[in-house]
Amino acid sequence: MTSDGKPAAVRRAAGFSVHLFTASGGAVAVLALYAAIERDFAACFAWLGLALFIDGIDGTLARAAKVTETAARIDGAVLDLVVDFLTYVLVPVIALWRSDLMPTQVSFWLGLVVTLASTLYFADAAMKTRDYWFRGFPALWNVAVLYLFVLRLPWPVAAALVALGTAAMFAPVVFVHPLRVKMLRIPTIAVTMAWFGLASAAIAADFVVGWPIKVGFVAIAVYFLALPFARHSPWADD
Numbered sequence: 001m002t003s004d005g006k007p008a009a010v011r012r013a014a015g016f017s018v019h020l021f022t023a024s025g026g027a028v029a030v031l032a033l034y035a036a037i038e039r040d041f042a043a044c045f046a047w048l049g050l051a052l053f054i055d056g057i058d059g060t061l062a063r064a065a066k067v068t069e070t071a072a073r074i075d076g077a078v079l080d081l082v083v084d085f086l087t088y089v090l091v092p093v094i095a096l097w098r099s100d101l102m103p104t105q106v107s108f109w110l111g112l113v114v115t116l117a118s119t120l121y122f123a124d125a126a127m128k129t130r131d132y133w134f135r136g137f138p139a140l141w142n143v144a145v146l147y148l149f150v151l152r153l154p155w156p157v158a159a160a161l162v163a164l165g166t167a168a169m170f171a172p173v174v175f176v177h178p179l180r181v182k183m184l185r186i187p188t189i190a191v192t193m194a195w196f197g198l199a200s201a202a203i204a205a206d207f208v209v210g211w212p213i214k215v216g217f218v219a220i221a222v223y224f225l226a227l228p229f230a231r232h233s234p235w236a237d238d
Contacts, residue, residue, distance in 0.1 A: 015071030022058045022079050025051045029086035036095040041149060042206045044095050048142045049199065051087040055080070056179055081122055089118040092141040096162075101148050102155035110162050114141060121169045132180040133228075137168035146199060149207045150217050176227045183230065195220045 032047035058080070067076050093111040101107065118139045121127065128134055144165055148158050176183075178192040198216045202209050 011066070011070045014065045015067040015069075016074070018058065018061045018065045018067050019071055019074045019076060019079060021054065021061065022076065022083060025054045025058075025083040026086060028054065029083065029091055032087065032091045033094060036091055036098055039098050041095060041099060042203050044091065045142075045146055045149070045199075045203050048087055048091060048146075049196075049203065051083070052142065055084060055087070085118070085122055088139055088142050089115060089122075092145040096145050096148070099149070101152075102159050106155065106159055110159060114162065114166055117166045117169055128177075129174065131182055132177045133174040134177060135174060136170055137165050137173075138175050138177075139169060141165075146202075147217060147221070150202050150209060151214055152207075174228050176224065178224075184227070188227070191220055191223050 028047050028051045032044045032051065035041070035044035035047060062076050065071075067074070093114055096102075097104065097107045097111050099107070102110075118141070121136065121139050124135070126135060127138075144162070148161070153161070176188065178188055181188045194216070198213055198220070202213055202217075
């Protein structure tokens with residue numbers, strides 16, 4: 001028995017179950033990748049949405065199960081990064097390449113650059129500040145590419161935004177973690193939930209959406225891009 005009254009075997013099972021839950025995001029990534037290859041982009045981003053949900057709650061479950069004590073053989077942080085790279089970077093890059101959002105040669109070479117830069121970003125030990133802000137654009141290509149599908153911008157504009165996002169990963173700016181944020185926590189979580197609602201509507205409509213959804217997407221992007229200006233210093237760690 002452990003100090004909390006639970007048998008050790010039960011606590012170990014709970015810990016490994018959380019790791020298995022996190023790892024399920026990798027299987028979801030394969031389903032999303034298959035949909036992207038088949039050009040079923042609504043299904044692709046529906047699967048990526050499920051992966052985003054898994055990623056959003058597995059940390060809370062891991063802390064509740066104390067996985068660093070009960071299932072220490074599996075490094076949860078490394079596991080999370082592996083799955084995140086698949087769902088945040090690889091699958092969206094393939095979706096962009098297989099889409100008609102820009103010429104194939106442009107999306108292919110941009111995808112290579114995004115993948116290379118994101119690999120370096122994911123390996124950055126200083127990726128996050130102590131108050132859970134990301135240093136640089138946090139390689140949320142699943143979100144960025146979704147925006148391109150919704151807004152349907154002229155391809156040179158879309159390509160320029162992808163290039164700008166790639167450079168922003170290494171820029172002296174910060175981006176908020178939408179669920180672990182401390183400053184403006186309640187409105188930021190509310191805006192995040194609104195974004196999920198808009199994204200679900202866009203996916204359900206196979207990205208054939210009217211201006212209200214597009215305006216909502218832009219307004220939410222402006223909110224998150226404005227948040228760093230409310231923080232007292234871009235590189236502050238407190």
